[in-house]
Amino acid sequence: MLRTRPEPELDRRIAALALPALGAIAAEPAYSLADTAIVGHLGRAQLGALAIATTALTMTAWVAIFLTTATTSAVAGLAAARNDNSAAGRAGRSAGAAYLVAAAGGVLVAAAVAVAAPWVAVLLGAHGEVLAGSVGYLRAAAVGIPFLYLSYAGNGHLVGLADARTPLRIAVGANALNVALEVFLVYGVHLGLSGSAWGTVIAQAAAAGCYGAASRRAAVRPRLPGRAEITALLRAGHQLTVRTIALGVVPLTTTAIAARFGPVALGGQQIAMRVWFLLALALDALAVPAQVYVSSSLGAGDPGGAHRVGRRCRG
Numbered sequence: 001m002l003r004t005r006p007e008p009e010l011d012r013r014i015a016a017l018a019l020p021a022l023g024a025i026a027a028e029p030a031y032s033l034a035d036t037a038i039v040g041h042l043g044r045a046q047l048g049a050l051a052i053a054t055t056a057l058t059m060t061a062w063v064a065i066f067l068t069t070a071t072t073s074a075v076a077g078l079a080a081a082r083n084d085n086s087a088a089g090r091a092g093r094s095a096g097a098a099y100l101v102a103a104a105g106g107v108l109v110a111a112a113v114a115v116a117a118p119w120v121a122v123l124l125g126a127h128g129e130v131l132a133g134s135v136g137y138l139r140a141a142a143v144g145i146p147f148l149y150l151s152y153a154g155n156g157h158l159v160g161l162a163d164a165r166t167p168l169r170i171a172v173g174a175n176a177l178n179v180a181l182e183v184f185l186v187y188g189v190h191l192g193l194s195g196s197a198w199g200t201v202i203a204q205a206a207a208a209g210c211y212g213a214a215s216r217r218a219a220v221r222p223r224l225p226g227r228a229e230i231t232a233l234l235r236a237g238h239q240l241t242v243r244t245i246a247l248g249v250v251p252l253t254t255t256a257i258a259a260r261f262g263p264v265a266l267g268g269q270q271i272a273m274r275v276w277f278l279l280a281l282a283l284d285a286l287a288v289p290a291q292v293y294v295s296s297s298l299g300a301g302d303p304g305g306a307h308r309v310g311r312r313c314r315g
Helices: 007-025 027-039 044-062 066-079 087-123 128-160 165-188 192-217 227-259 263-299 303-314
Strands: none
Touching (some): 007 263, 007 303, 027 192, 044 128, 044 192, 044 227, 066 087, 066 128, 087 128, 087 192, 087 227, 128 192, 165 192, 227 263, 263 303
């Protein structure tokens, strides 16, 4: 009976972190869903081109999600470490490693997407007007990839410090800006599909700037990382990326199949997949408090507390 007494308080702590985390997690699929709603009124070919482009871009986003998950665990565990005067510095260097890898990796991936855009679109079944539109969208949207990765790093840093409210505010603000910009660029100045891509890029850049500013104000600020922090992050990233690529085979395959049936089927698949992604990622909200509180408990030398958090998050 004694072990059940703290559960209501623990449940409140979990909910206090999970609920705002839900909004932050949904940021990237919300960008794509807003794009779909706005571009859907331009026509079937444009919606089909968006389906091809966002499927490829989703994979580039997924392979970098370790910048959030691994950083959250590392920062949370080190920030909570007891009797270790160097832990705060190591936590700052872990956050710095995430930002450094995000910047370098984002530029490399953006360049690869820009160069490989025609081949990727053809591989996914695009042709004719859909091919031209998807290549243009991919090349414009590639500019935003480094900013997206920097946002992942900032999110991992802040959430690792048990601050999910700031990422929520940034996510809401960035998505509102994205919608306003896309409506203006697509319908106001008639840039069409490319206007949708550039609206998202600007919103991603604004979000990255907000994360950077919030990280500099945090209790544990990012520091210049050492080789150990970068190696640890890349090792965790390798393990998570293999899993992500395996999971990404399904949406890539379904998009390629739908593209063979024409723009109508491809457009319908785009709408269904964007809604599905949004709902699926929403389930990850409980993963955030699990990561933070399990890592914090272990860092503080409390394995019993880590087990209790794990049990409560599993339901």
